[in-house]
Amino acid sequence: xxxxxxxxxxxxxxxxxxxxxxxxxxxxxxxxIIYYKCFPGFAKDPKKSNAVAxxxxxxxxxxxxxxxxxxxxxxxxxxxxxxxxxxxxxxSVIHFTCDKGHKLFGSSTSTCRTVKNESRxxxxxxxxxxxxxxxxxxxxxxxxxxxDRATFSFGTRxxxxxxxxxxxxxxxxxxxxxxxxVGKWNRxxxxxxxxxCPSPEIPNGHKLPPAAPPYSYRDxxxxxxxxxxxxxxxxxxxxxANSTWxxxxxxxxxxxxxxxxxxxxxxxxxSSPNPPYSYADTMSINCDPGFTMVGNGNISCGLSGLWLxxxxxxxxxxxxxxxxxxxxxxxxxxxxxxxxxxxxxxxTCRPGYRRTPSxxxxxxxxxxxxxxxxxxxxxxxxxxxxxxxxxxxxxIEDIVFGSTIFFRCxxxx
Numbered sequence: 001x002x003x004x005x006x007x008x009x010x011x012x013x014x015x016x017x018x019x020x021x022x023x024x025x026x027x028x029x030x031x032x033i034i035y036y037k038c039f040p041g042f043a044k045d046p047k048k049s050n051a052v053a054x055x056x057x058x059x060x061x062x063x064x065x066x067x068x069x070x071x072x073x074x075x076x077x078x079x080x081x082x083x084x085x086x087x088x089x090x091x092s093v094i095h096f097t098c099d100k101g102h103k104l105f106g107s108s109t110s111t112c113r114t115v116k117n118e119s120r121x122x123x124x125x126x127x128x129x130x131x132x133x134x135x136x137x138x139x140x141x142x143x144x145x146x147x148d149r150a151t152f153s154f155g156t157r158x159x160x161x162x163x164x165x166x167x168x169x170x171x172x173x174x175x176x177x178x179x180x181x182v183g184k185w186n187r188x189x190x191x192x193x194x195x196x197c198p199s200p201e202i203p204n205g206h207k208l209p210p211a212a213p214p215y216s217y218r219d220x221x222x223x224x225x226x227x228x229x230x231x232x233x234x235x236x237x238x239x240x241a242n243s244t245w246x247x248x249x250x251x252x253x254x255x256x257x258x259x260x261x262x263x264x265x266x267x268x269x270x271s272s273p274n275p276p277y278s279y280a281d282t283m284s285i286n287c288d289p290g291f292t293m294v295g296n297g298n299i300s301c302g303l304s305g306l307w308l309x310x311x312x313x314x315x316x317x318x319x320x321x322x323x324x325x326x327x328x329x330x331x332x333x334x335x336x337x338x339x340x341x342x343x344x345x346x347x348t349c350r351p352g353y354r355r356t357p358s359x360x361x362x363x364x365x366x367x368x369x370x371x372x373x374x375x376x377x378x379x380x381x382x383x384x385x386x387x388x389x390x391x392x393x394x395x396i397e398d399i400v401f402g403s404t405i406f407f408r409c410x411x412x413x
Contacts, residue, residue, distance in 0.1 A: 009054035017042045017067035018050070028054045038067035041090040043117055070119045072112035081128035090114050094121075098128035101154025103181040105129055130154055133176035133183040141166050142192040152176050154183060162192035167217035169193050169241040193217075197239035204229045205252035215239045225252035228279040230305055255279040257301035263367070264291045264314040277301045287314035290369045316369035321345045326353045326378040327361065339365045349378035352401035 008027045012020055018036040028034070032054040037044075044050050048066035055061055070090040075083060081098040092112050098104045106126025113122050133152040136144050139160060146158040156176045162168045170190030177186040195217035200207070208222040215221070220238040225231050233250025240246035256276035260267055262285060270282040277283070278301060285297040295312025302308040318339045321329050327347035328334075339345070347361045355361065359377035366372055380400035388394075391413045395406040 007058075009058055009060055012052055013060050013063055015052075015063045015067070016065055017069075030054050030056055030058070034060075036063070036066075041070055041114070042067040043070050043114075044068075070112075070114050072119045072121055075110065075121060075125060078125050078128055080130070081126075088112060090119055096126050101131050101176075101178050101183075102128040103131050131176075131178050131181060131183040133185055136174060136185060137189040139189050139192055142168065142190075144189075152183070154178055160190050165194065166192040167195045167241075169195075169217070193241065195239060195241060195243050197243050197245055200237075200245060200249040202249065202252060204254075205231070205250075217241065223250055228255055228303065229253060230255045230303065255301065255303050255305050257281070257305055257307055260285070260299070260307055260311050262311060262313060264288045264316060264369075265293075265312075279303060283307070285312055291316045316341050316365075316367050318343070318365035318369055318371055321347075322363060322371050322374065324374065324378075326350055326376065326380075327374075341365050341367050341369075345371075347374070347377070352381055353378040354381050 007030045009030070009032065010028075011024055011026055012028070012034045015036050018038050021035045021037050033051050034053075036050045036052075038050075045066045045068050048064045050064075050066045052063050053061045071088045072090070072092075074088065075085070075094060077083070078096060078098075080102045081096060081104070084095040084097070086092060086094075090112050094110050094112075096104060096106075096108050096110070104126050105128075107123040108126065110121045110123040110125075112119055130153040132154070133156065135152065136146070136158045138144070139162075142160055142162040144158045144160045146152070146156060148156055152158075154176050157173055158175075159173050160168060161172075168190050169192070171187055172190065174185045174187060174189065176183055178184070197215040197219070199213045199215070200221070200223075202223055205223055205225040208224055211221045216239060218238055220236060222236050223231065224235070229252040231250050232253050234247050235250065237245040237247060237249055256278055259275045259277075260283070265285050265287050268284045268286065269277065270284060272278065272281045281301045283299050283301075285293070285299065287293045291314035293312050294315050296309050297312055299307040299309065299311065318341075320337055321333060321339075324347065327349050330346050330348050333345045343365045344362050347363075349355055349361075356377050356379055359375045361374075361377045363374050364372045380402055383399045383401065383403070385399060386394055386396075386405060389407055389409075392407055392409040395408060397403065397405075399405075
């Protein structure tokens with residue numbers, strides 16, 4: 001606590017958003033009055049006092065909150081644009097932007113400033129005026145129409161059409177767009193052309209009805225090949241802008257089949273000795289020894305270049321399970337001479353061996369007619385260490401099942 005002489009007050013109190021107008025001292029006589037002024041960005045409330053007095057109680061009178069924050073009025077709205085406002089306080093900046101297709105005339109920002117104790121914006125609201133495109137390009141032997149023939153503001157659309165007998169190549173409609181604050185048409189103008197495609201020649205094929213000439217722009221024809229031939233290319237083409245067919249007119253090639261590839265089998269051609277094989281050529285499929293055919297072994301070359309019916313396959317089988325030094329098949333598999341592909345055989349460890357839990361004791365008959373390679377799932381059991389030999393020695397290489405140790409007597413024994 002501070003103690004002051006009779007008739008004195010200590011330093012004046014702190015007032016929010018304000019400071020004393022004179023230098024602060026450590027003590028003041030009773031009836032002293034101290035005046036405050038507001039910080040920048042704040043203004044005095046005319047209804048409240050900005051002074052404190054040193055009272056007879058040696059305390060300062062309670063200061064009022066007389067400083068109010070200076071604010072600018074809301075700027076309002078701008079047509080075809082918007083205002084970004086974070087604050088209306090003195091010193092804050094607002095930003096103006098125009099909607100797409102409009103150009104800003106005026107300042108893009110305005111700052112809240114205080115002049116003679118009054119807050120106002122530094123710049124007036126700008127204007128957002130529509131962007132205009134130049135007149136649309138004309139086309140030879142064609143015309144354009146628009147809802148607004150006098151001006152072409154942002155978003156205006158124009159539509160082109162051609163004189164009788166000509167076709168419009170390109171986009172029928174353009175619209176006025178903006179690149180930055182410059183108006184430009186979104187694409188180039190179309191063309192008006194005379195388009196006529198020749199009747200296509202299709203050896204070993206024909207056009208599907210209705211497909212009668214003449215053929216004009218974007219007319220479409222479908223093509224099919226004669227019996228025994230397959231199409232090479234697209235079966236549907238249309239008359240393009242350059243009076244050519246798009247894509248190219250396909251070809252009809254004789255249907256051929258390649259020699260079939262069937263694992264564990266060999267093919268014997270019945271009609272033609274060498275590939276490729278033509279439509280209706282036949283072939284016989286034979287499985288290798290130890291394999292059984294699933295499906296029809298007599299096939300013929302079909303119209304689509306595929307063998308018919310579906311290619312067969314050769315399913316192998318396995319003979320008796322692999323003999324292992326450390327395990328034997330479980331009783332239910334013993335005595336069986338042949339196993340189908342996919343069959344499995346489980347083993348049990350021979351006497352003197354024990355299972356390795358992490359390894360599977362199962363083998364599988366593979367499509368190749370062989371068994372899968374088994375891991376060493378049984379390991380020899382260890383024997384106890386032999387007792388020491390009195391007047392001799394023991395030669396030990398290992399002490400697992402099947403190992404041999406040798407005893408040697410010392411000299412003189």
